[in-house]
Amino acid sequence: MSLFDVYPLFDITPVEAKDVYVYDENNIEYLDLYGGHAVVAIGHSHPKYVKAISNQVSKLGFYSNSIQNPLQEELSEKLEALSGCKDYQLFLCNSGAEANENALKLASFHNDKKKVLAFKNSFHGRTSAAVAATDNPKIIAPINTQQEVNFSEFGDLYNVESVLKQNETCAVIIETIQGIGGLDESTTEFYQGLEKLCKQYNTLLIADEIQCGFGRTGDFFAYQKHGITPDIISMAKGMGNGFPIGGILIHPNIKASYGLLGTTFGGNHLACSASLAVLDVLEKENLLENAKEISVYFKEKAKEISKIKTVKGRGLMLGLEFDFPIAELRKTLINKHKIFTGNSKNPNLIRILPSLTVQKKHIDVFFEALKQELQ
Structure with a gap:
């Protein structure tokens, strides 16, 4: 049987990894500045992480959500304490797309409306409603078009209001920083205005924190910089450091009922x-502070290379924009310099999404490689 061929693959086979390094079958070392799409939050094979999973699987790996699971309670309490999202409710699932799917469905249940407002250049997942709210026609199948979604320009409050005043929109879903779209972020005035319009027109505000959440931007969630209170917050990638987990945080104004949402494997x-x-490692190793500190250093180093047009993003959700397509540069970085980086919908942008444990010496290696190739 062959694999369904939907991924263009680099000719690299990782077999082992530790912190910010990945090793292939020939024991060649690669510096991982991409973290497997921003998933590896606390470094590959962190000893506390390995111990926690190993201890748990030796006792009980899985049972359904029909029984008591104190670990879910512990996770909700720890998450509330570290995120500052006081009194929110937690629903656990398996992935970012599933988190957004549940967020959108819950919004529709809550206000009995069916349309969604999303933003151009967005990415929210590949399942039914999540993919319909993603601004990429290439990945939306005919069956997904049954979802009714309006798209607005990122930052355009006037257009947002023109849609919401029709009183058909259950939710506005937004990435505070657009990840795959190319690391664009709007103004505090826009996010606060968006929150105000959602309240005015009985529409829920969903903050998609799947890529920026769990400390990647230096704040626990990226939206917190702008002083808003979303109705629902979706999260996934860095949440499990590679173990599949996602979830939504739900404002206490939204009430639960038995059977409203459900999952077999979630939680x-x-x-x-x-x-x-x-969460334990983020707290004990002060990784949010490290994200801020390394971000400042990264942006200073970027000033040394004149061909960098713009540095985008914040924390350790960063992008370098050039005046030329970066596809060949990325290939050179991985094949010659043994450095993993990422791309985006913007063909001129390299994305940098390392573990939050990354150090200045690793950033130095990256910029030295860039200097060699851009001379």
């Missing part, structure tokens, strides 16, 4: 153990 014992280990 299982191993997933909770993984996420608890991530």
Whole structure:
């Protein structure tokens, strides 16, 4: 049987990884500045993480959500304490797309409306409603078009209001920083205005924090910089450091009822153990502060290279924009310099999404490689 061929692959086979390094079958070392799409939050094979999962699987790896699972309670309490999202409710699932799917469905249940407002250049996942709210026609199948979604320009409050005043929109879904779209972020005035319009027109505001969440931007969630209070917050990638887990934080104004949402694997014992280990390491190793500190250093180093047009993003959700397509440069970085980086919808942008444990010496290696190739 062959694999369904939907991924263009680099000719690299990782077999082991530790902190910010990945090793292939020939024991060649690669510096990982991409973290597997921003997933690896606390470094590959962190000893606390490995111990937590190993201990849990030796006792109980899985049972369904029909029984008591104290690990879910522990995770919700720890998450509230570290995120500052006081009194929110937690629903656990398995992925970012599933988190957004549940967020959108919950919004529709809450206000009995069916349309969604999303933003151009967005990415929210590949399942039914999530993909319909993603601004990429290439990945939206005919069956997904049954979802009714309006798209607005990022930052355009006038157009947002023209849609919301029709009183058909259950939710506005937004990435505070557009990840795959190319690391654009709007102004505090826009986010606060968006929150105000959502309240005015009985529409829920969903903050998609799947890529920026769990400390990547230096704040626990990226929206917190702008002083807003979303109705629902979706999260996934860095939440489990590679173990599949996602979830939504739900404002206390939204009421639960039995059967409203559900999942087989979501919030299982191993997933909770993984996420608890991530939170523990984020706290004890001050990784949010490290993200801020390394971000400042990164931006200073970028000033040394004149061919860098713009540095985008914040924390360790960063992008370098050039005046030329970066596809060949990325290939050179990985094949010659053994450095993993990422791309985006913007063909001129390299994305940098390393573990939050990354150090200045690793940034130095990256910029030295860039200097060699851009002379």
